[in-house]
Amino acid sequence: MSVNILAIGDICGDPGLNFLERRLKGIRSEYNIDFVVVNGENANVVGITPRQADAIFRAGADVITLGNHTWTRTELQPYLDERKRILRPANFGPQCPGRGIEVFHTNFGDVCVLNLLGRFTLDGNTDNPFVIADGFLEEIREKIILVDFHAEGSSQKRAMGYLLDGRASAVWGTHTHVQTSDAEVLPKGTGYITDLGMTGPVHSVLGIDPEQSIGKFLGDPPRRYESASGPCKLEGCIFEIDPETGRCLRAEGIRIQ
Ligand code: FE2
Numbered sequence: 519m520s521v522n523i524l525a526i527g528d529i530c531g532d533p534g535l536n537f538l539e540r541r542l543k544g545i546r547s548e549y550n551i552d553f554v555v556v557n558g559e560n561a562n563v564v565g566i567t568p569r570q571a572d573a574i575f576r577a578g579a580d581v582i583t584l585g586n587h588t589w590t591r592t593e594l595q596p597y598l599d600e601r602k603r604i605l606r607p608a609n610f611g612p613q614c615p616g617r618g619i620e621v622f623h624t625n626f627g628d629v630c631v632l633n634l635l636g637r638f639t640l641d642g643n644t645d646n647p648f649v650i651a652d653g654f655l656e657e658i659r660e661k662i663i664l665v666d667f668h669a670e671g672s673s674q675k676r677a678m679g680y681l682l683d684g685r686a687s688a689v690w691g692t693h694t695h696v697q698t699s700d701a702e703v704l705p706k707g708t709g710y711i712t713d714l715g716m717t718g719p720v721h722s723v724l725g726i727d728p729e730q731s732i733g734k735f736l737g738d739p740p741r742r743y744e745s746a747s748g749p750c751k752l753e754g755c756i757f758e759i760d761p762e763t764g765r766c767l768r769a770e771g772i773r774i775q
Pocket residue numbers: 559585586587668692693
């Protein structure tokens with residue numbers, strides 16, 4: 519019997535969080551979802567607070583992953599140490615709070631989730647995510663292994679997919695907030711998509727008010743990012759996985775409005 523893993527793209531601000539709260543439980547039952555991983559690092563537009571992380575868990579997420587805005591809200595740091603279901607990228611320095619890899623016990627077996635951060639245009643003060651991933655995948659013994667690679671470059675993300683093909687059950691990209699059309703099963707059995715997309719306002723620039731974004735590119739002085747308003751969407755990818763082998767049988771991008 520196969521299991522369905524749902525990976526959900528970056529939650530953008532209050533609109534994205536409210537939409538997740540309203541819809542995730544229904545999506546879980548409609549699509550027969552067994553396990554949900556949500557990228558939450560934009561729940562506070564930039565970063566995430568403990569209150570917002572709690573809300574994502576209450577909405578029905580099993581695991582939250584993060585990215586380049588992990589440290590924006592300093593009150594998150596003790597929360598990262600206390601809660602094993604929220605992960606920050608594993609390639610931050612070992613002195614950082616929290617963890618980047620964890621094993622979760624489920625009724626269909628143990629699930630290992632790994633969160634990594636790309637270095638191209640992002641926080642360069644991290645270890646090489648490819649070397650880190652390669653090392654972890656040598657050690658991990660769980661059958662189901664899920665990897666969120668929070669990165670800017672599509673080349674990096676596809677290279678990570680192939681590096682881990684046949685070794686991880688699913689590898690997906692986050693951070694760029696635009697869903698890519700390459701949901702697929704790679705040749706050796708790893709489910710893959712370059713970017714899950716985002717959860718938040720449909721009419722926005724990556725979740726942000728378009729007027730503000732246009733102003734920024736026209737040269738306006740910097741100001742705090744504001745979420746766009748209007749109807750929302752939830753984007754992500756469903757990976758159907760054989761828990762006996764850890765292989766992905768099907769990968770399908772979803773967009774729900
Ligand atoms: Fe990001």
